[in-house]
Amino acid sequence: MLLRSLSQLNYRNLLSPRLELAEGINVIVGNNAAGKSNVLEAAYLACTGDLPGGKISEVLRLGEVEGFVGARIKRIDGISNIDIGLTPGKKIIRLDGQTARALDIAKVSAAVLITPEDADLIHGSPSLRRHYLDSLLAKLSRRYALLHREYNRVVEQRNALLKGRAGELSLSIWSAKFVELGNEIMAMRLRAIKRIAEIANTSYAEIADDGKCLGISLHSGLAASNLQEKLQATAHEEQARGVTVVGPHRDDLVLELDGYSIQAYGSRGEARTASLALRVAEYRLLQEKHRETPVLLLDDFSSELDANRREYLLDLAANTPQAVVSGTEPPPRCDQRFSVSGGLVSAF
Amino acid sequence: MKYPSALIQLIRELGKLPGVGPKSAQRLAFHLFNLPEEEVRELAQAILNAKNSLKQCKLCYNITDTELCSICTDHQRNHELICVVEQPADLLAIERSGEYDGLYHVLHGSLSPMNGIGPDQLTIAALFERLQGFDQNTGEVILATATTVEGEATAMYLARLLTDIGITTSRIAYGLPVGGDLEYADEVTLGRAITNRRKL
Numbered sequence: 247m248l249l250r251s252l253s254q255l256n257y258r259n260l261l262s263p264r265l266e267l268a269e270g271i272n273v274i275v276g277n278n279a280a281g282k283s284n285v286l287e288a289a290y291l292a293c294t295g296d297l298p299g300g301k302i303s304e305v306l307r308l309g310e311v312e313g314f315v316g317a318r319i320k321r322i323d324g325i326s327n328i329d330i331g332l333t334p335g336k337k338i339i340r341l342d343g344q345t346a347r348a349l350d351i352a353k354v355s356a357a358v359l360i361t362p363e364d365a366d367l368i369h370g371s372p373s374l375r376r377h378y379l380d381s382l383l384a385k386l387s388r389r390y391a392l393l394h395r396e397y398n399r400v401v402e403q404r405n406a407l408l409k410g411r412a413g414e415l416s417l418s419i420w421s422a423k424f425v426e427l428g429n430e431i432m433a434m435r436l437r438a439i440k441r442i443a444e445i446a447n448t449s450y451a452e453i454a455d456d457g458k459c460l461g462i463s464l465h466s467g468l469a470a471s472n473l474q475e476k477l478q479a480t481a482h483e484e485q486a487r488g489v490t491v492v493g494p495h496r497d498d499l500v501l502e503l504d505g506y507s508i509q510a511y512g513s514r515g516e517a518r519t520a521s522l523a524l525r526v527a528e529y530r531l532l533q534e535k536h537r538e539t540p541v542l543l544l545d546d547f548s549s550e551l552d553a554n555r556r557e558y559l560l561d562l563a564a565n566t567p568q569a570v571v572s573g574t575e576p577p578p579r580c581d582q583r584f585s586v587s588g589g590l591v592s593a594f
Numbered sequence: 595m596k597y598p599s600a601l602i603q604l605i606r607e608l609g610k611l612p613g614v615g616p617k618s619a620q621r622l623a624f625h626l627f628n629l630p631e632e633e634v635r636e637l638a639q640a641i642l643n644a645k646n647s648l649k650q651c652k653l654c655y656n657i658t659d660t661e662l663c664s665i666c667t668d669h670q671r672n673h674e675l676i677c678v679v680e681q682p683a684d685l686l687a688i689e690r691s692g693e694y695d696g697l698y699h700v701l702h703g704s705l706s707p708m709n710g711i712g713p714d715q716l717t718i719a720a721l722f723e724r725l726q727g728f729d730q731n732t733g734e735v736i737l738a739t740a741t742t743v744e745g746e747a748t749a750m751y752l753a754r755l756l757t758d759i760g761i762t763t764s765r766i767a768y769g770l771p772v773g774g775d776l777e778y779a780d781e782v783t784l785g786r787a788i789t790n791r792r793k794l
Contacts (some may be wrong), residue, residue: 296781389781399743406707416705416712419751423743 256313259589270581274572282572292317294355295348303334305594358539368517372498373427446523704744
């Protein structure tokens with residue numbers, strides 16, 4: 247699919263209200279702090295309804311209380327207009343003029359954002375890896391998105407019960423619901439991880455060429471085999487702390503190279519390559535689902551100093567119908583060039 | 595200019611109603627001001643009348659203007675069947691279907707620890723009081739709470755207690771809306787409809 251145009255109002259430091267993008271490689275060149283990453287972040291938000299890591303109040307221009315991003319997406323079977331109104335703590339999404347939810351956007355549009363910060367996926371907290379998994383799964387399966395929301399609600403209710411003086415029966419009811427939904431979520435996660443691991447391992451081998459094998463698995467804390475047993479094993483701890491301490495909301499993705507944890511033993515370079523492999527898996531799975539390639543957003547490729555990874559990234563961009571690439575210098579191939587300075591984006 | 599205090603008070607009181615924001619409250623207040631006095635009097639009277647004469651049925655906790663509601667006192671209905679619902683509005687919805695001729699029990703909410711609603715905040719104790727003297731062989735309790743997370747938990751909670759005292763308990767079926775196309779059903783509904791399929 248193609249991002250035909252990107253519009254914005256009061257988004258960080260951006261000043262240009264509208265950007266018309268071409269097929270092939272769109273390049274955004276500018277100095278540091280000119281607003282290159284902001285264009286890509288706005289594009290990702292407009293294409294997916296997802297704001298990577300940030301709060302809405304942080305992406306509004308200083309002193310403003312409302313903002314906007316919009317995308318015009320062209321698919322094989324038609325065109326969709328996505329409008330997202332931004333106010334602190336709230337997104338108001340409209341799809342072709344109708345009020346919609348973020349999971350409705352996933353039906354008509356997809357984008358993958360690859361940034362230098364992706365290395366945090368490996369070295370950062372487990373919540374980042376869970377978010378990677380949950381947000382990808384929610385885009386691939388509406389059923390997962392709905393189940394996950396229900397599951398979170400049950401965890402909240404159960405935690406409220408644990409904090410108060412809970413009756414034995416009340417707790418067992420919420421636990422039963424927790425186990426039922428938790429098992430469904432785990433099963434869907436395990437199926438997805440199997441596919442992610444296959445794709446990521448192939449990509450890793452292509453990028454690194456070091457003969458190492460990338461393994462990805464789900465780590466669920468306790469050794470017990472099912473959620474019911476885990477819940478029983480942690481009964482004392484959760485009563486003491488007043489929160490549910492096991493379950494899919496606490497699981498973590500473990501990435502290993504030849505059986506050794508990258509989180510613990512991997513080099514910075516290995517972590518970057520592994521995180522890139524995860525993004526490639528995201529790209530391929532979305533492509534499988536839509537039977538069309540997602541929009542590829544490549545932030546600050548020039549900060550990538552490793553020749554293999556740099557070449558792989560540019561190859562990926564060159565072999566996709568549309569990519570938006572930012573950097574301090576233009577890459578070798580470029581179909582449409584923009585320059586950014588002080589938030590002003592102009593076609594070259 | 596500041597509004598006169600009587601107007602401010604009216605706007606404030608109207609704004610406390612569910613679903614009425616400050617702007618709607620203001621519009622309603624001006625509308626009331628422009629009405630003939632007779633109509634305003636009738637509205638005020640209707641509100642007071644409703645408040646004074648309406649109460650909860652002693653048996654099923656439905657809204658009624660008599661000691662026992664018209665459903666509980668109807669001898670034509672099947673008194674061995676009790677349908678448990680969350681709100682009076684749910685009762686009315688089932689009545690509209692015309693398919694059900696048993697009695698009801700209104701819980702006035704569902705279990706939600708986050709909002710401080712446990713079994714004691716609902717009319718659960720009254721339900722079990724009612725069920726003493728219920729014939730275990732022929733009687734049945736139908737759980738018709740919502741299919742939200744909270745409604746499900748409430749149904750499971752009641753089912754546990756009811757099974758303990760040996761009363762036949764059932765849960766309303768969920769699945770596809772009648773006359774609906776499969777392709778428009780959401781994925782969770784469709785998944786549950788398949789899990790809960792029945793043999794023909």
